Amino acid sequence: MTKRVLIVDDEENIVISMEFLLNQAGYALEIARNGQEALTKVATFTPDLILLDVMMPKINGFEVCRRVRENPAWQTIKIIMLTAKGREVEVTKGLALGANAYIIKPFSTKELMAQVDHILDES
Secondary structure, eight states: OOOEEEEEOSOHHHHHHHHHHHHHTTOEEEEESSHHHHHHHHHHHOOSEEEEOSSOSSSOHHHHHHHHHHOGGGTTOEEEEEESOOSHHHHHHHHHTTOSEEEESSOOHHHHHHHHHHHHHHO
16 A cells, blocks of 8 residues: 655745655655645545654644644654754654654755655554
8 A cells, every 4th residue: 555645844845855756756645835734634635654844834843743643543643853943952842742753954865765764664
């Protein structure tokens, strides 16, 4: 069964890059450009993995992560925080809220895909 990935980012260049890589790898994709849209898409698309930016309009990524983790129906969804917010306190916060991994921008596409494949292979 094809794994489903939700890309949540408001930076068009990053969305295009991730969309290309994930399509090439054979994943089914949806895109959300703000936190509110992300929560709607989680409910309708039911991803296996969310690639989640922190700094976004409407609802930030930390809050999206918290809400996903609070919903019992979404407990199995994996989350990779993908953000420029790379201070130790922010990494700790993301992981404490329930992210499975935290990748700091700018990131290596090879590292990102290795992390995506690893996390989805576990599920």
